Amino acid sequence: MTKQSNNDETSQPSQPVLNGWQNGVYYQNGQVVKNSTVDDEDGTTYLTDDNGQMVKDHFYSQDGKMYYFGADGARYDNKFYFNWGNTYYFGSDGARYTNQFYNNWGNLYFYGSNGALARNMSVNVNWTNYWANELGVLTPQFTNTINQYIINNHIGHANISYYNAIPQNITGKYSGTANGKPNMVVVHETANPNDSIWGEINYEKSTYNNAFVHAFVDSNQIIQISDTDHEAWGGQHILPMDVLFNLNKLKYMVVGILQLS
Numbered sequence: 001m002t003k004q005s006n007n008d009e010t011s012q013p014s015q016p017v018l019n020g021w022q023n024g025v026y027y028q029n030g031q032v033v034k035n036s037t038v039d040d041e042d043g044t045t046y047l048t049d050d051n052g053q054m055v056k057d058h059f060y061s062q063d064g065k066m067y068y069f070g071a072d073g074a075r076y077d078n079k080f081y082f083n084w085g086n087t088y089y090f091g092s093d094g095a096r097y098t099n100q101f102y103n104n105w106g107n108l109y110f111y112g113s114n115g116a117l118a119r120n121m122s123v124n125v126n127w128t129n130y131w132a133n134e135l136g137v138l139t140p141q142f143t144n145t146i147n148q149y150i151i152n153n154h155i156g157h158a159n160i161s162y163y164n165a166i167p168q169n170i171t172g173k174y175s176g177t178a179n180g181k182p183n184m185v186v187v188h189e190t191a192n193p194n195d196s197i198w199g200e201i202n203y204e205k206s207t208y209n210n211a212f213v214h215a216f217v218d219s220n221q222i223i224q225i226s227d228t229d230h231e232a233w234g235g236q237h238i239l240p241m242d243v244l245f246n247l248n249k250l251k252y253m254v255v256g257i258l259q260l261s
Contacts, residue, residue, distance in 0.1 A: 017029060017030045018030050020040070020041070021040075021054075024053055024054065025051065025052040025053055026038050026046070026048050026052050026053075026054070027052070032051075032052035033048050033052055034048055034049070034050055034051065034052050035048060035049065035050060036048055037075070044074045044075070045074070045075040045077070045094060046069065046073050046074065046075065047060055047069050047073070047075070054073040055069055055073065056069060056070070056071055056072065056073045057069070057070065057071050065095040065096065065098075066095065066096040066098070066115065067090065067094045067095060067096065068081055068088075068090060068096070075090075075094045076090040076094065077090060077091070077092060077093070077094050078090070078091065078092050086116035086117065087116065087117040087119075087136070088111070088115050088116060088117070089102055089111060089117070096111075096115045097111035097115065098111060098112075098113065098114075098115050099111070099112065099113055100179075101125070101138075107137045107138070108130075108137070108138045109132075109136045109137065109138060110123050110125065110130065110132060110136075110138055117132075117136045118132040118136060118138075119132050119133070119134055119135070119136045120132065120133065120134055122141075123138065126183055126184050127184075128140060129141040139151065157222060158217075158220060158221050158222050159221070159222070160215075160222045160223075160224055161221065161222070161223050161224070162223070162224050163201065163223055163224070163225055164225070164226075165201055165202075165204060165205040165208075165212075165225040165226065166204070166205070166208050166212050166225055166226035166227075167208075168226075168227050168230065169230075170208060170209075170212075170226075170230075171230045171231040171232065171233065172230060172231065173229065173230060173231070174229075174230075174231055175231075182228070190216075196218075197216050197217075197218045197221065197223060200216055201216060201223060201225055204225065205225075208226075211232075211233055212225070212226060212232055212233070213225070213226070213232055214226050214227075214228050214232050215228075
């Protein structure tokens with residue numbers, strides 16, 4: 001009698017679980033990823049269609065933001081896009097700049113409501129008028145001769161130093177703006193001609209529960225005392241009656257100017 005071997009049954013090798021791009025289709029844990037953004041190993045973001053295939057040369061809208069995936073399928077991140085005689089810019093998160101300032105090369109630019117760079121036109125943002133030249137470079141337009149002199153002569157500000165006088169989490173982020181950033185700056189005088197900048201800072205350090213600012217300025221220096229990514233309280237501003245209804249959308253940085261005796 002012949003003894004039967006336990007290895008008579010032939011075992012089938014297990015199939016590898018598919019991940020990433022395979023024959024033009026994107027897989028995650030063996031499943032085809034459809035109609036979704038996916039991140040490649042190098043951090044590049046792509047978009048898949050109904051069949052899990054890469055979408056190319058395509059604008060994509062999500063959560064009120066516009067994105068663009070180029071001819072190679074890669075999402076435009078920190079990249080300019082030129083079309084229809086206009087210039088567009090897509091930021092670090094891939095979202096197109098819309099109603100946003102852009103700062104680079106020592107100049108300020110503005111991308112309007114359609115995402116196009118403003119050029120050869122007047123731009124009004126937060127009650128400030130600018131002129132955008134042929135290259136899109138913005139120049140503030142002031143009726144105040146002092147401000148115009150500062151701009152025309154490229155006069156900069158004093159060096160900014162930092163002194164953490166206010167606990168960081170005493171206030172939250174700017175909750176009333178779409179991008180979570182302040183949309184105006186309030187500058188007010190301390191009305192205390194006999195005090196020094198450090199006297200004002202030390203006072204607010206002990207009374208910040210009542211009011212505090214982000215920074216103090218005197219004739220020689222700028223000292224930031226609280227996190228400008230967080231709101232301050234106690235500042236006040238005057239607005240024309242026809243824009244009072246927008247008060248809930250105003251989130252501002254506050255700067256105290258020392259009164260000089």
